[in-house]
Structures are given as C-alpha cells and as structure tokens.
Amino acid sequence: MTTENLLVELFVEELPPKALKKLGDAFAGVLFEQLKAQGLAGADAVLTSFASPRRLAAHVTGVAARAADKAVSQKLMPVSVGLDANGAPTPALLKRLGALGADASAVASLKRAPDGKAEALFYDSVQPGVDLTAGLQKALDEAIAKLPIPKVMSYQLETDCELPGWTSVNFVRPAHGLVALHGADVVPVKALGLKAGNATHGHRFEAAVDPVVLADADAYAATLAKDGAVIASFAERRADIVRQLAAAAAQVGGGCRPIDDEALLDEVTALVERPNVLICQFEKEFLDVPQECLILTMKANQKYFPLLDAAGKLTNRFLVVSNISPADASAVIQGNERVVRPRLADAKFFFDQDRKRPLESRVLGLAKVVYHNKLGTQGERTERVSAIARAIAQQLGGDALARQADQAALLAKADLLTDMVGEFPELQGIMGGYYARHDGLGEDIAHAIEDHYKPRFAGDELPRNIVGVVVALADKLETLVGMFGIGNLPTGDKDPFALRRHALGVVRMLVEKDLPLELDALLRSAVPAFGDKISDASAALGDFIYDRLSGSLREQGASAQEVDAVLALRPQRLADVAQRLAAVRAFAALPEAPALAAANKRVGNILKKAEGEVTAQVNEALLVEPAEKALNDSLKTVVPQANAAFVAGDLTASLQALAALKAPVDAFFDGVMVNAEDAALKANRLGLLATLHAAMNRVADLSRLAS
Structure with a gap:
C-alpha cells in the first residue's frame, strides 16, 4: 500500500490568543486520532501541529489513499432465535442478514460460538477500507466539532450559484480557506462552507506573494516562511521569541533579563506570525511607583515584557514583540513608548492619590461592600x-x-x-503593604x-x-x-x-x-x-x-496505604503527619509488618463485633492459656518501650518496637478462643486485645497496611 504525507490547514480570521495553543493541539490531535481509527494512518505515523493567529493546521506522515480491508465478525442473535427446530433460518435471521447485504445463502457459513450462557450466530465478512476523501472528511468534521471553542461566532457565507442566497456558519472565527493535500494532490473535502485547495495566505503585510501556493504537503512550513513571512509552528515561533528576548536583554546590558511569565509568552506567541523584538523605554520618574503596578499594566494591557536588572528590580526599559519588521523600526518603537506612557501615568496618579488617605480611614467603607448575601459585608468579614x-x-x-x-x-x-x-484587582494585598509602610506601620x-x-x-x-x-x-x-x-x-x-x-x-x-x-x-x-x-x-x-x-x-x-493508615487516626497536629508517614514506611519494611497488620485488622474486627464497651484492662488472674499469658507478658515489656519512644518523638522506634509482638500474637490466635463460654474469660481476653489494639495504633492505624 502506497502512502503520502497529508497536510490540512484551516485559514481563519485572528483567533483568540489565549486559546490558540489549545485550539491548535485539539484540531491536530483529533484529526490524527480519527485518521488512525479509520486505518488511514498507521501506528508509526507522525503528527506535526501548526497554529498561528490565522491558521490551524496538521501534517501527518504516511497516510494511505485507502485503508486496508478489514475482516469483521458480527454477532447476529442467539441460535435459538435465528434457527428453528429443523435448523432452518427464521424470518428474524433473514431480515438481519438482509440489513448486512447478505441473503439466505450466507446461513451455511454462519459460525456458532458461546456467548454467555447461550450459543450465538456470528457473520464473518470483509469490510472495505475507507478511501481518503471520505475518511478525511469524517476526521475533519470531528476535529472541528470537538474544538474547545471559548465562544462561538455566527457569520454568513454565500452559497453555490445554483442555490443563491446566504447560509449561517458557526465557528470560533470566520473561516476563509481550506487546504487538504495528500502529497501534491488536493483531497476534495469541505468544511465550514469551504472547498479544499492548495493555496493559503501569508502575513497580512509582509507576504512576498498572495495567495501562497503549496507544491505539496511537505512544503507547507517552508513555503509559508519563504513566501508568506509566517512561522506556522507555535513551538518554533515561541522559541524564536525567547531567543530574541534574551538577545535584546543582553543588548541592554547590566545583567538585565525579561520578566519570566509563561502565560504572557504563550499569549504573545499567539498574537504574531513572524516576531520581531524591539527595545523601548519610559521615563525613569515612573519607577517611583511600585514595580508591581508598572509590571502589571505593561503585561496585562500592552503585552510587553518588562526588563528587570540583576537584582530583580524593574528598569525603565521594556521589550515589545512586534508583528512587523520594517527596515527602520523607530516609528514602531516610538509608537509603543507613546502608548505605554499614559498607562504608567495613570498608575502614578492612582498611587499618589491613594497615599493622601491613611489605610485605616478606609476600613469603615468596607461596611458598604457586599461580601456574600448570607455572610454580610466585607466590613463584617474583616x-x-x-x-x-x-x-x-x-x-x-x-x-x-x-x-x-x-x-x-x-x-x-x-x-x-x-x-x-x-483598576488592578490583582494587586490587592500588595498595595495594602505599600500603603501601610507609607502610614508608618x-x-x-x-x-x-x-x-x-x-x-x-x-x-x-x-x-x-x-x-x-x-x-x-x-x-x-x-x-x-x-x-x-x-x-x-x-x-x-x-x-x-x-x-x-x-x-x-x-x-x-x-x-x-x-x-x-x-x-x-x-x-x-x-x-x-x-x-x-x-x-x-x-x-x-x-x-x-x-x-x-x-x-x-x-x-x-506517599502510597495510598501509608496515607490512609496515618490519616485514619485524624492526627490533630498536621505538622506531625510527615513524621508519622516516615515511621509507617519504616515499619512496613519490617518482615513482621504484614502479619502484624493482618492481626491488627483481625483484632479491630473482633472488637467491633463485641457487645458493649470493651475496656483495655487485663485481670492477670483470669489468664488461663499459656499463649494469652505470653502475649500479656510481651505487652508489659513492649508497650512501655513503644510509649516512651512515642513521647520522646521517635515515632519510628515506637512502631518498630511492636515487631517483638509478632510471635506472641500469632501464638495467641493459634491457641486461644477469644469468645469463650465463660463471660469473665471472654471479657478479659477482649480487654487483652483492646490493650494490644491501643498499643499498635498510637502512631497509625496499622490495619490499613493489610493487603
């Protein structure tokens, strides 16, 4: 079977930048999975996704023109329903075969196989492989339907000439082009009222030609870069921005570095098709304003990258990621500097005005701010x-x-x-700290x-x-x-x-x-x-x-068993939990641990089923069997050791001391009947088990370690 590489591109108006990466990954991912599910792309096929402000695209290697035929075995119905007493087909069976394109002649070739308690009839057939046009159409429809679109737009498209008029289309942004290339051949699929071709569009202002014609699927990225002035890959564009930001910061010198903000980097990558980083500056007087305010307004409102010095302090330089690369960038630089100045002036004005009133004078005003209709105002909350x-x-x-x-x-x-x-709700708390310092607090x-x-x-x-x-x-x-x-x-x-x-x-x-x-x-x-x-x-x-x-x-x-063992006791000082976990982990590594955990679980179950309250007390005069005497003697030795280690804060030693109880506990369950007929003996043995249970579960509920 011959294969070719496949390229699918949906060309649209500017996509929402904060959603672009997710949209690109989803479009390519669903398309790829659908092609594989239909047998058009093999397990070794490689997916490359592309996403720029005006396009979503996917490149898939090794896509077949037609999927291989597939043997299919279909369950029809129970034998008792499909065949009468003489073995002849029933009307129900013939109707089912007809729906599958077969007739009575297929009855002889039907297979019988167990299906639960009954025997069923199965029809074996060969399902023809889907051809690429039909398969890609289904994959494309699915990819578009499953896009995580933040908000759908409705727009009008002119219909075919034989059907004059307009039709409504719903999509994240109006779509204007569709490319589908299998090697050099156009795959005649449709989407959003568009027919697939081999041409797309490049940069709005800097493309060398328009439209950009693609020779084949593999030429996509290189042709767009050369003729369209577009870096189609989101990852490559992002890496290029990171490189240019670092180079620009080094050019400024003084150990400067751009602010580290992954979300901003992703958003800016989604705003440009061919990035060009420029160095800008603002007046130093604005640095008197808290740097958090200036950084926030530059990032949130302008999508700029503020420059920090070696000590992490804001400088009066910032970096702009432009979508154009003119020979003389001075006009672009001046324009961005002119735009940011009023923003910084507003921040300075707010800061100066706020400091005219002490923070304490604003507290009474919180009584007018609703917090929750059932919980009152911010004043009450304060x-x-x-x-x-x-x-x-x-x-x-x-x-x-x-x-x-x-x-x-x-x-x-x-x-x-x-x-x-x-103006900037994100600064709550931060500004309160600045104003408190100004008030001398x-x-x-x-x-x-x-x-x-x-x-x-x-x-x-x-x-x-x-x-x-x-x-x-x-x-x-x-x-x-x-x-x-x-x-x-x-x-x-x-x-x-x-x-x-x-x-x-x-x-x-x-x-x-x-x-x-x-x-x-x-x-x-x-x-x-x-x-x-x-x-x-x-x-x-x-x-x-x-x-x-x-x-x-x-x-x-931490393992679920260890966590359950510790938290089952609801330790009140949460700072102790880590130490308890370490102790449980060390205990679980002991060879005696599995048996003791199982015994602890058994003891717990016995005590739960006991009638009335069981007190952890033992009357030694009522100890009859050698095994219960031995267990009591062991407890008198081990429990003080475990308790002393617990009180001293050595929880690991406290648990490990319990290892000495394995042999007497095993002997007890082998040789002692807890539910004795004598009520006094039974109560005393339950008291012995309660003493054992309390000793074993002071650090953690060890029964939770039992498999």
Whole structure:
C-alpha cells in the first residue's frame, strides 16, 4: 500500500490568543486520532501541529489513499432465535442478514460460538477500507466539532450559484480557506462552507506573494516562511521569541533579563506570525511607583515584557514583540513608548492619590461592600477575620502577637477601596503593604497585609512572618468555616470560592510552619465569630481538609496505604503527619509488618463485633492459656518501650518496637478462643486485645497496611 504525507490547514480570521495553543493541539490531535481509527494512518505515523493567529493546521506522515480491508465478525442473535427446530433460518435471521447485504445463502457459513450462557450466530465478512476523501472528511468534521471553542461566532457565507442566497456558519472565527493535500494532490473535502485547495495566505503585510501556493504537503512550513513571512509552528515561533528576548536583554546590558511569565509568552506567541523584538523605554520618574503596578499594566494591557536588572528590580526599559519588521523600526518603537506612557501615568496618579488617605480611614467603607448575601459585608468579614486572628495569635504568641494580628487583620482588606486596586484587582494585598509602610506601620504589619492572601496557588510562597501567617490562616479559615456553615460547598470541578485552594493553604501553613495548633479545635474556635449566620459544620470541614491533605501527600509520592493508615487516626497536629508517614514506611519494611497488620485488622474486627464497651484492662488472674499469658507478658515489656519512644518523638522506634509482638500474637490466635463460654474469660481476653489494639495504633492505624 502506497502512502503520502497529508497536510490540512484551516485559514481563519485572528483567533483568540489565549486559546490558540489549545485550539491548535485539539484540531491536530483529533484529526490524527480519527485518521488512525479509520486505518488511514498507521501506528508509526507522525503528527506535526501548526497554529498561528490565522491558521490551524496538521501534517501527518504516511497516510494511505485507502485503508486496508478489514475482516469483521458480527454477532447476529442467539441460535435459538435465528434457527428453528429443523435448523432452518427464521424470518428474524433473514431480515438481519438482509440489513448486512447478505441473503439466505450466507446461513451455511454462519459460525456458532458461546456467548454467555447461550450459543450465538456470528457473520464473518470483509469490510472495505475507507478511501481518503471520505475518511478525511469524517476526521475533519470531528476535529472541528470537538474544538474547545471559548465562544462561538455566527457569520454568513454565500452559497453555490445554483442555490443563491446566504447560509449561517458557526465557528470560533470566520473561516476563509481550506487546504487538504495528500502529497501534491488536493483531497476534495469541505468544511465550514469551504472547498479544499492548495493555496493559503501569508502575513497580512509582509507576504512576498498572495495567495501562497503549496507544491505539496511537505512544503507547507517552508513555503509559508519563504513566501508568506509566517512561522506556522507555535513551538518554533515561541522559541524564536525567547531567543530574541534574551538577545535584546543582553543588548541592554547590566545583567538585565525579561520578566519570566509563561502565560504572557504563550499569549504573545499567539498574537504574531513572524516576531520581531524591539527595545523601548519610559521615563525613569515612573519607577517611583511600585514595580508591581508598572509590571502589571505593561503585561496585562500592552503585552510587553518588562526588563528587570540583576537584582530583580524593574528598569525603565521594556521589550515589545512586534508583528512587523520594517527596515527602520523607530516609528514602531516610538509608537509603543507613546502608548505605554499614559498607562504608567495613570498608575502614578492612582498611587499618589491613594497615599493622601491613611489605610485605616478606609476600613469603615468596607461596611458598604457586599461580601456574600448570607455572610454580610466585607466590613463584617474583616471583624470575623480579626476575631479569629486574635484567638490564634493568643495561642501562638500571647498578647503582643494578638495586638499585631488584630491590627493587620483589620487593615488587610482596606486596599480594596483604593483607586489602584479598583483598576488592578490583582494587586490587592500588595498595595495594602505599600500603603501601610507609607502610614508608618512597620514592616511586620506591611508584610502581613501583603501576604495574607498567600499561598494563592500551588507552590506559592507562604507569609514571611508570624503575623502574616496568623492573618492568612484566619482569612482562609473565615472563608472555609463560613462557606461550609451556609452549605456552599464545592461540587465536581466547580469551586467558585476556591475552597480547595484555601484548605490546602491551611494545611501548608500548619505543616510547613510547624504550628502547635490542633485542627478540630482550630475549626471549632472560628465558628463563634459568625454568630447566628451559620451552622457549625466543623466536622464536615475537617473531613474536607483531611481529604485535601491526603491528596497532597499522595501527589508527593506517599502510597495510598501509608496515607490512609496515618490519616485514619485524624492526627490533630498536621505538622506531625510527615513524621508519622516516615515511621509507617519504616515499619512496613519490617518482615513482621504484614502479619502484624493482618492481626491488627483481625483484632479491630473482633472488637467491633463485641457487645458493649470493651475496656483495655487485663485481670492477670483470669489468664488461663499459656499463649494469652505470653502475649500479656510481651505487652508489659513492649508497650512501655513503644510509649516512651512515642513521647520522646521517635515515632519510628515506637512502631518498630511492636515487631517483638509478632510471635506472641500469632501464638495467641493459634491457641486461644477469644469468645469463650465463660463471660469473665471472654471479657478479659477482649480487654487483652483492646490493650494490644491501643498499643499498635498510637502512631497509625496499622490495619490499613493489610493487603
């Protein structure tokens, strides 16, 4: 079977830049999978995807003009339904064969094979392979239908001459061209009212020719680059931008580097067809404004790359990725400098105006800002966060820390009412820190205000000082306790109040800052701050937080069994969890571990089935059998050793001490009847098992390690 390489391109108006990479990967990926599913592309076929502002394309190697014929075995019906008592075909069987293009002559060749409890009839046939035109049409339709389009546009296309008029088309952007080449041959497919050809269009302004005619599928990228002035590959265009950014920064000198922002890089790659990086600058006086403001306005509004010096401080230079490459770029440079200046002037104006009022003067205004219709205003929320922060700080540092935490918590949301945060909501907290410094409140308070949203995402840094940790913890607890208290819980992939992220933030602060706080008590202590606005959902919230902790630990490499064993006991100090996990891992490596874990599971089941409450007490006078006496003697030796190691914080040694119990435990279950007829003996043996169970499960529930 001969094969040729295939090229499919959909030429459209400018695609949404933030979605371009995903659109390009999806278009090429679905097209490729469909070709393979139909047998037109083999397992060794190679896919290359292309995506530029005005095109989505895919190049596939080794595509056949027609797929190979395929032997197919189709189940028809049970033998009892298809054949009568004499073995003759029933009307039902003949009708089914007719639907498959066969007649009564095929009955003799039908196969019988078991199908569950009955025997069924199977019809073997050869299914002709699909030809490329039909197969590619199906693949193209599927690729377009499955595009992750953020928002669909509706536009009109003029219909064929024999059917005058207009027809509506729905797509992400109006499509103007379709290319489908199998080698040098055009594949006559259609899409979005377009017929496939061998010509596309290049750069809007710099293409050498228009249209750009493609000699064959393999000439696509090179021809577009040469005649169309377009780098069609998203990855190649992105790499070229990275190279040019680094070269431009080196040209500026002084150890300068462009700001590192992968999302911005992807977006700019999606905005240009042939990138040209230019160096621009703005007046140094704007550097008096916090650099976060300037960086944000340059990135968000203009898609510029600010330049940082060797110390990470913003310079007055920035890089522009232009879509044109004139011989004299001065006009482009001046134009971009002229555009950015008003943006920076606005930021300076907001900063200057905001500093005319102390941060504290804005706190009362939070009473007019609605937070949630069931939880009140931001002012009420601020009071709750302050109350929770004071309680936490009192435990961690007494009155002095409580006063600082209270002040920082009261001011933490005040910057929401500043002009700067009104223009750039992403700067909330950051601006509060700047304004706190301006008001002379000191670095501890300023850092706490700036950091109280942290950690904002996975891997984000934690607050820098203990005041910030307390306020951040209180802020997240207020959100979690409040939302759970009104029943506003995450469902599926919907989590509008980022409760999962808040829960992980609480976990990270408790663990990484080694805070001596017990989780259940911490959650309950936050409830009174809400008065009668919520119900107490601390138990459900605790389960939610342990679930987040469990997922986080598994992502870090801990086994599900180890995590379940540790978290089954709901350890209250989350900072101890890592040490417990290490101890469980060391215990699981012991040769005695599997037997002890199985025995522990058995003991747990026995105690669950016991009538009434079982007390972990043993009356030695009632120990009759040698095996139960031996187990009791072992417990009297091992338990003090394990407990002493536990109290000393050596959890690994505490668990490993239990290895000495394997032989007496095995002997006990081999030689002792727990459910003795004598009630006193039975109760005493259950007490012995309860003592064993308590000793074995102080660090973790070892029964969870049993296979």
